[in-house]
Amino acid sequence: MTLPRIAMPARLSDAEGADARVGLANAIFDDVAELVRAEDLDVVVVRTADLTGFDGLVLPGGGDVDPTRYGGDSAAPVYDVNPAQDALDLDILAAAVERGIPVLGVCRGLQVVNVAFGGTLIEDLPASDVGHAAASDGCGGLEWAWHDVDVAADSRLRDVVGATRIRVASGHHQAIDRLGTGLVATAVADDGIVEAVEHSDAPVLAVQWHPEAEGTPAALAAAPFAAFADLVHARLAAPAIG
Template sequence: MQTPARPVSGRPRIGIPVRLSSSEDPDPRVGEANGLFDYIVGLLRDGGADPVLLTSAEGLAGLDGAVLPGGGDLDPRLYGEEPGEACYDVNHGQDALDLAVARQSIDAGLPVLGICRGHQLLNVLYGGSLVQDMDPGAVAHREPSPRHGAGPWAWHEVGIAAGSKVAGLYGSGGAAAAVTVKIASGHHQAVARVADGLVVSAVADDGTVEALEDPARWVASVQWHPEALELPAAERLAPFRAFVEVCRNRAASR
């Protein structure tokens, strides 16, 4: 079943799977991820959508798009590895919910946007793998912390490929020029093997895969957090408003 959303005339209905881990968890990253989930819901609403909070993958036929948010680590067994010590908040119910929403949304032809964990989940769903814990390198992807990611964001720039779906979320709309954006980064995992069927549309200076997309359908993902509260309000809202427009166009074409 799903949590009912109050229908709003003319607004696309975008599903987002709820977070199942409690904010009371002693690991502060869990509460932080739940707070970011709330930001995403608010930005979708402010961007012109009617967010629908999903507790199962049922009822997707009534939706116009889906967003896969951040959260804890995927079970590495999903990509053929045993979990390492750095993995945190591995929740099999969350994995099952997110994967079911992603798979059924893609099968239904819905636009899908993955954010952080959602970016990694899409790569795994398509058959790729992840780096379970990134080694420090030339680009800081998280602030140094013994808890692997708790604390303030690391900030760095990424170049987004011209004409890509992700570039379109940041205003290029398929223009010839590439887009460079400063991002809020807080991840300790990354894409390792890029899945067949996905293409890389943004990378960091150290080669970390920062965005992916499916060239055959509207499925895209970013490793960073466009919803980070520290970003200027207009910059936070812009990619969500653009995704809402993608979903609105999809609904109008049915």
């Protein structure tokens, strides 16, 4: 049986000698890919925006989107701003939306989705009662920030998680400010930060947290990918037009 082909844009920043967060993003790229494969989907790492022959797109984590892409503050404390990465991620997302190809975004992927639909980002989250940023574990690694989110009724996410409140692993210092056109918040943290979105018309969903983080229950880790797989299979099963 031929599995649906899912594009994942490569991470273009070299983690050697860079910010530890770059190394983490590169390391967990494979973990995200494994969760896609667990849904009987074939992952192909790509370096162009050509989606010919693809059935879905997954936008993984990574560095910050250039603030100039959304009218933000170019002097803000951002990290790993990579124009080539922004161009690849935004161009391939535009191609997917144009073709009606399902999209799943994870962490940076959610931020890319929001910017692509005309939304803006908080360049650097202020302190709140909810921890979002990962911290050093003292051994050269990072520890996730764990917190609860409320999941909206009548959302694809709610359908797969089967709960109104879940605990997730975060590792981000940016977040959605103004929602992009057509995007609906489907999960929100206690401090009001949007933690998941879906598009009202396009087959697009994204989560701000890291479902691949160690310690996430298996069913919860799989949930966003299961919702994405449902979109992929629904598109493949739909009758051809024309």
